[in-house]
Amino acid sequence: MVAENRREILRVEHVSKSFPGVKALDDVSLVLHENEVLGLCGENGAGKSTLLKVFSGIYKADAGKIFFNGMETFFKTPMESIRAGINIIHQELSYLSHLTVAENVHQGRLPLRYGFINWKKLFKDTKILFEKYNIDINPALKLKDLSIAEKQIVEIMKVISRDAKIIVMDEPTSSLGMDDVKNLIKIIHALSGEGISIIFISHRLEEVIEVSDRLIVLRDGRNVADFMKDEFDDHKIISKMVGRNITQIYPKMEVPLGKSMLVFENVTNASIKNVSLEVRSGEIAGLYGMAGAGQDGIMAAAFGLGGKYSGAIYLDGKKLRLKTPVDAIKNGLGYVTAERKVDGLILNHAVRQNIALASLNKLSPRGIINYPMERFIAGRWVKELSIKTSSISTQINNLSGGNQQKVVLAKWLELSPKVLLLNEPTRGVDVGAKQEIFKFIQEMCTRGISVLMVSSDMMEMLGMADTVYTVWEGKITAKFPRKDVTEYKLMLAAINRREEII
Numbered sequence: 001m002v003a004e005n006r007r008e009i010l011r012v013e014h015v016s017k018s019f020p021g022v023k024a025l026d027d028v029s030l031v032l033h034e035n036e037v038l039g040l041c042g043e044n045g046a047g048k049s050t051l052l053k054v055f056s057g058i059y060k061a062d063a064g065k066i067f068f069n070g071m072e073t074f075f076k077t078p079m080e081s082i083r084a085g086i087n088i089i090h091q092e093l094s095y096l097s098h099l100t101v102a103e104n105v106h107q108g109r110l111p112l113r114y115g116f117i118n119w120k121k122l123f124k125d126t127k128i129l130f131e132k133y134n135i136d137i138n139p140a141l142k143l144k145d146l147s148i149a150e151k152q153i154v155e156i157m158k159v160i161s162r163d164a165k166i167i168v169m170d171e172p173t174s175s176l177g178m179d180d181v182k183n184l185i186k187i188i189h190a191l192s193g194e195g196i197s198i199i200f201i202s203h204r205l206e207e208v209i210e211v212s213d214r215l216i217v218l219r220d221g222r223n224v225a226d227f228m229k230d231e232f233d234d235h236k237i238i239s240k241m242v243g244r245n246i247t248q249i250y251p252k253m254e255v256p257l258g259k260s261m262l263v264f265e266n267v268t269n270a271s272i273k274n275v276s277l278e279v280r281s282g283e284i285a286g287l288y289g290m291a292g293a294g295q296d297g298i299m300a301a302a303f304g305l306g307g308k309y310s311g312a313i314y315l316d317g318k319k320l321r322l323k324t325p326v327d328a329i330k331n332g333l334g335y336v337t338a339e340r341k342v343d344g345l346i347l348n349h350a351v352r353q354n355i356a357l358a359s360l361n362k363l364s365p366r367g368i369i370n371y372p373m374e375r376f377i378a379g380r381w382v383k384e385l386s387i388k389t390s391s392i393s394t395q396i397n398n399l400s401g402g403n404q405q406k407v408v409l410a411k412w413l414e415l416s417p418k419v420l421l422l423n424e425p426t427r428g429v430d431v432g433a434k435q436e437i438f439k440f441i442q443e444m445c446t447r448g449i450s451v452l453m454v455s456s457d458m459m460e461m462l463g464m465a466d467t468v469y470t471v472w473e474g475k476i477t478a479k480f481p482r483k484d485v486t487e488y489k490l491m492l493a494a495i496n497r498r499e500e501i502i
């Protein structure tokens, strides 16, 4: 179908929006049609999240017009836009961690009986909804006990269960495994079949390409491309996004591998069984598995977060007794966790404090903060990783999602650990920045550090790992050296059907 013949549901015209020191949107326009899945691409900080916050009443635009259903509209609050049928799955999740899945899904619309929550109905409604979309999460669990992928799915279900005309998904897949992504794509097709329009934002281009009928690219807060489905491919999108061609996203270098740095010998704890692995100096070892297969458990164990364990963990030849992360850090481990909002960042602090605080503690043990040093360290990393921020004193929650992720990385890189544990290191990071980050990590490997990386992004795994271990039900099911590994083999080993590999 030719999009031009379809009815417009949303039109954004010449919108601009500035924050102190940044022009986030500069004369941006966008049209969304009924039934349409519109992809929205752009580098970190290009203005994608700001754009949707402007048309949904979270931010007020400095200039421009918004038309909803053909009428000029101005939503003063997010509640107004939700009532009109615009629903957003935000990039940074906001959930009530001490409440159940069912309560989170029905937040603000809990079924009541005599003034009390009707639990029976609440659980039943949630179950019916989950069955419809093939979701296997127990509605009675508390959010805090879910994995990040499950939390993300709950957020998606929360929005989908509302009566929506437009659903905007801002990086919904950055913490989902392959199976969940496939399911989400099915859900998106089903929703658009029901007449709902969707805006889909993701840095995983293969997904955007698969799901979008049309695609818009922003660069530095401006429109730079509007493609129909038969007009775009990954090269075209990337060159519009970054303004140059990127041929090799994963700058893999063959680094001669040195001595054993991190070794697991039959490590067993509450969540993993008999795990043995070895990461050598200069090596990037990967852990690949379906969501919740145990890769997080292995990372946690390596960082002293896994509780009591049997077996042995060695670092640089020394047997460790890991009780807490403090033991791990003292011995030269660093951990970039998957959920930056919870573990990685102090959101109401400035960029400079987030980057430098951990290492300054090391440098100034008596608690006297060396401010010039802090500024120097932060400034260097902002340049090194091209972190887009109006200044090093900007509060971290004002940075775009991908730029927050770069700050987490900078914090750990500055500590220069011997072994760096990376859990979904490029979550929400754009292709250009991904390349810069991996170039950096790869360079650190040439200087002898070792990396153990969990990633649900298959391309990233194939692109960067020297060795890949597959994980299934808390166990290692296979080990592949770089030269042997393929997408097909990884997929089969990750569901423990290794015998079918030919």
Ligand SMILES: Nc1ncnc2c1ncn2[C@@H]1O[C@H](COP(=O)(O)OP(=O)(O)OP(=O)(O)O)[C@@H](O)[C@H]1O
Pocket (backbone or CB within 6 Å): 019, 020, 022, 023, 024, 042, 043, 044, 045, 046, 047, 048, 049, 050, 051, 091, 388, 389, 390, 397, 398, 399, 400, 401, 402, 403, 428, 430
């Ligand atoms: N509340 C805010 N205060 C100050 N600056 C902000 C605020 N929100 C966004 N910005 C800035 O506006 C620019 C655009 O940010 P935005 O979050 O829209 O980017 P994005 O395209 O969504 O990036 P990402 O892919 O990393 O999520 C960035 O430079 C960001 O730092």
Ligand SMILES: [Mg+2]
Pocket (backbone or CB within 6 Å): 048, 049, 050, 091, 170, 400, 401, 402
């Ligand atoms: Mg964003």
